[in-house]
Amino acid sequence: QQPVQSPQAVILREGEDAVINCSSSKALYSVHWYRQKHGEAPVFLMILLKGGEQKGHDKISASFNEKKQQSSLYLTASQLSYSGTYFCGTLPGGAQKLVFGQGTRLTINP
């Protein structure tokens, strides 16, 4: 039931792009994306509802393909502040509990 994230870790240089994928074995109603910096609370980035929409938030955007039960998070022209662990959370249709993937650790170097 837990969504699967890939890759598990990414190391980039400032200014490079990254894509983080999230896939589920269950039909999804929505997908959440969060970022957690070490020792801090997860911070909500965006939510995508079924309908294949794409959202943007500064230079961070995401897509949701409900037929493939997948979502991808796109980080363009990465900044040092983007470092952290990114979690996707999935809410299968009819379910109340948001289940998180294992996370993708993103390291941005100068």
Add this chain to the structure above:
Amino acid sequence: DSGVTQTPKHLITATGQRVTLRCSPRSGDLSVYWYQQSLDQGLQFLIQYYNGEERAKGNILERFSAQQFPDLHSELNLSSLELGDSALYFCASSAHAGTNGGYTFGSGTRLTVV
């Protein structure tokens, strides 16, 4: 400050003991969620309350229990503590029952069982 308040921030206790973690949701939020995060692990869903009623349960141990009070604050009770219960416990809140809105997380309670 996210608006979700968790107390205490740190807790060190011995095996076999019982502790209570407290969470005050963001003003106006009716849903409260509890998550456990072990070292370098993901966020494991424990339980959800909405306006005082239990709405969803995850893999919460029988030694753990929770409730949400009329003023909407929530408490997570952990009893007969074991070393493996050492973790960060996060509380999150949302306006509704977790469908169309994001969750706001508190800063967490770090529990160490010795």
